[in-house]
Amino acid sequence: xxxxxxxxxxxxxxxxxxxxxxxxxxxxxxxxxxxxxxxxxxxxxxxxxxxxxxxxxxxxxxxxxxxxxxxxxxxxxxxxxxxxxxxxxxxxxxxxxxxxxxxxxxxxxxxxxxxxxxxxxxxxxxxxxxxxxxxxxxxxxxxxxxxxxxxxxxxxxxxxxxxxxxxxxxxxxxxxxxxxxxxxxxxxxxxxxxxxxxxxxxxxxxxxxxxxxxxxxxxxxxxxxxxxxxxxxxxxxxxxxxxxxxxxxxxxxxxxxxxxxxxxxxxxxxxxxxxxxxxxxxxxxxxxxxxxxxxxxxxxxxxxxxxxxxxxxxxxxxxxxxxxxxxxxxxxxxxxxxxxxxxxxxxxxxxxxxxxxxxxxxxxxxxxxxxxxxxxxxxxxxxxxxxxxxxxxxxxxxxxxxxxxxxxxxxxxxxxxx
Amino acid sequence: xxxxxxxxxxxxxxxxxxxxxxxxxxxxxxxxxxxxxxxxxxxxxxxxxxxxxxxxxxxxxxxxxxxxxxxxxxxxxxxxxxxxxxxxxxxxxxxxxxxxxxxx
Ligand SMILES: Cc1cc2nc3c(=O)[nH]c(=O)nc-3n(C[C@H](O)[C@H](O)[C@H](O)COP(=O)(O)OP(=O)(O)OC[C@H]3O[C@@H](n4cnc5c(N)ncnc54)[C@H](O)[C@@H]3O)c2cc1C
Ligand code: FES
Numbered sequence: 001x002x003x004x005x006x007x008x009x010x011x012x013x014x015x016x017x018x019x020x021x022x023x024x025x026x027x028x029x030x031x032x033x034x035x036x037x038x039x040x041x042x043x044x045x046x047x048x049x050x051x052x053x054x055x056x057x058x059x060x061x062x063x064x065x066x067x068x069x070x071x072x073x074x075x076x077x078x079x080x081x082x083x084x085x086x087x088x089x090x091x092x093x094x095x096x097x098x099x100x101x102x103x104x105x106x107x108x109x110x111x112x113x114x115x116x117x118x119x120x121x122x123x124x125x126x127x128x129x130x131x132x133x134x135x136x137x138x139x140x141x142x143x144x145x146x147x148x149x150x151x152x153x154x155x156x157x158x159x160x161x162x163x164x165x166x167x168x169x170x171x172x173x174x175x176x177x178x179x180x181x182x183x184x185x186x187x188x189x190x191x192x193x194x195x196x197x198x199x200x201x202x203x204x205x206x207x208x209x210x211x212x213x214x215x216x217x218x219x220x221x222x223x224x225x226x227x228x229x230x231x232x233x234x235x236x237x238x239x240x241x242x243x244x245x246x247x248x249x250x251x252x253x254x255x256x257x258x259x260x261x262x263x264x265x266x267x268x269x270x271x272x273x274x275x276x277x278x279x280x281x282x283x284x285x286x287x288x289x290x291x292x293x294x295x296x297x298x299x300x301x302x303x304x305x306x307x308x309x310x311x312x313x314x315x316x317x318x319x320x321x322x323x324x325x326x327x328x329x330x331x332x333x334x335x336x337x338x339x340x341x342x343x344x345x346x347x348x349x350x351x352x353x354x355x356x357x358x359x360x361x362x363x364x365x366x367x368x369x370x371x372x373x374x375x376x377x378x379x380x381x382x383x384x385x386x387x388x389x390x391x392x393x394x395x396x397x398x399x400x401x402x403x404x405x406x407x408x409x410x411x412x413x414x415x416x417x418x
Numbered sequence: 419x420x421x422x423x424x425x426x427x428x429x430x431x432x433x434x435x436x437x438x439x440x441x442x443x444x445x446x447x448x449x450x451x452x453x454x455x456x457x458x459x460x461x462x463x464x465x466x467x468x469x470x471x472x473x474x475x476x477x478x479x480x481x482x483x484x485x486x487x488x489x490x491x492x493x494x495x496x497x498x499x500x501x502x503x504x505x506x507x508x509x510x511x512x513x514x515x516x517x518x519x520x521x522x
């Protein structure tokens with residue numbers, strides 16, 4: 001590598017969120033001396049997304065309090081932040097991109113950190129319904145907060161979809177004083193991502209907080225009566241809603257990747273260095289990538305993945321030949337419950353539940369495939385999360401009987417079988 | 419207003435002034451190496467680990483249960499460890515010195 005390998009080069013990044021922003025700063029740190037230009041259609045100084053459905057939704061804070069980095073940080077690191085610009089096309093052979101305004105920007109290296117957008121299902125009447133919101137951006141939160149706070153009367157909110165974002169939003173809006181109901185199409189919430197025990201726990205948690213979580217509720221139509229919506233389900237039940245929150249999952253933003261003729265399979269397919277094609281990298285929610293630990297391709301929606309892939313891509317571009325090999329982790333905060341998850345539970349055939357004594361709602365669920373620990377869901381139990389992380393990373397074999405026994409010391413030395 | 423000094427893992431000393439928010443935010447906004455704050459300050463990532471200078475422990479107080487649990491298996495944990503997203507800036511923190519912890 002020559003000393004000034006990047007001096008007159010331009011790295012263009014599309015998407016300035018957890019992936020793009022962390023990438024830009026990592027690239028500087030790795031020694032890139034050329035230009036770094038970050039584009040995002042969102043006009044707001046890039047911010048943390050997880051608080052949008054959690055603490056930020058219930059606060060009166062301005063979004064700047066949640067900024068990923070201060071405006072001065074970008075200046076200091078000489079990162080050009082072009083907010084409020086939608087990139088409409090990528091020309092791979094000419095190595096440039098075009099903005100909505102027609103402006104063309106050349107690149108030497110391109111990074112796609114385009115993330116995902118909420119799915120808006122084709123439910124009859126949804127387009128015409130009043131106060132329908134998804135939750136992905138700061139502007140979504142502004143609108144939800146103002147809809148909830150308008151007028152004197154308590155608002156009826158129906159959340160369609162009992163995934164993490166839907167459940168967190170339900171808890172937050174309840175805290176803001178709304179009357180909230182969650183409708184889930186499957187027979188249990190979080191069915192794709194957790195064990196029945198966890199679904200059960202969260203259903204009860206919401207019920208205790210006077211938020212009914214109703215399952216087997218397939219929403220088929222929204223009818224209107226003035227400004228009041230009626231959310232109608234396939235079983236002919238109907239729920240009043242001043243406000244509807246749609247939380248049924250995401251679509252990966254793949255339009256630009258398709259134009260660039262990148263390989264697409266459930267996301268932009270990248271290698272262990274986050275590379276998608278010559279001089280093109282992709283990071284974060286938009287990628288379908290190989291996880292060496294679990295030996296398969298996965299797509300993740302998590303800050304951890306966006307940040308870690310950002311660092312890998314930056315190191316790879318600076319010729320450091322890193323390899324992406326991490327254990328996924330994630331968290332969710334609802335009411336006073338903190339859930340921390342590590343690993344991927346898919347394929348488990350055994351569950352161990354450990355309930356800590358002397359504290360309410362403090363337990364952990366351990367997912368095993370035979371003797372192999374795959375994942376841990378820890379409820380109000382950071383220790384279980386940390387232990388699980390270590391065990392998974394080191395591929396330790398665990399004494400499952402001791403693990404299940406709350407009186408057995410919760411320390412690696414006691415739990416690891418040699 | 420509080421003056422807070424960070425000693426980086428390269429032994430560089432950087433003093434910053436803050437009025438509100440968490441110490442983690444102050445560090446991230448000023449690019450203190452080794453403080454990433456990936457989870458935004460909710461005790462979920464442990465990328466904001468510092469060692470408080472022993473004589474300043476009185477000002478910061480000791481780590482909470484969740485901080486201790488998050489750091490329990492960290493090779494660099496010690497009795498002065500804190501996750502600095504849990505330190506709220508106020509006059510009381512004026513003059514504290516925080517050593518950025520090495521990462522595993
Ligand atoms: C409400 C909510 C709560 C969450 N909670 C958690 C949590 O607790 N823990 C966790 O780990 N993760 C959580 N997540 C997921 C996490 O926020 C995402 O995994 C993370 O934001 C992914 O980062 P990213 O940079 O890959 O993509 P994104 O954050 O989706 O960012 C992509 C960016 O690209 C921009 N963009 C796309 N196309 C274009 C274009 N053509 N031109 C210009 N700009 C473009 C978009 O405007 C966007 O800003 C949550 C997400 C949401 C929405
Ligand atoms: S910022 Fe994540 S634990 Fe402090």
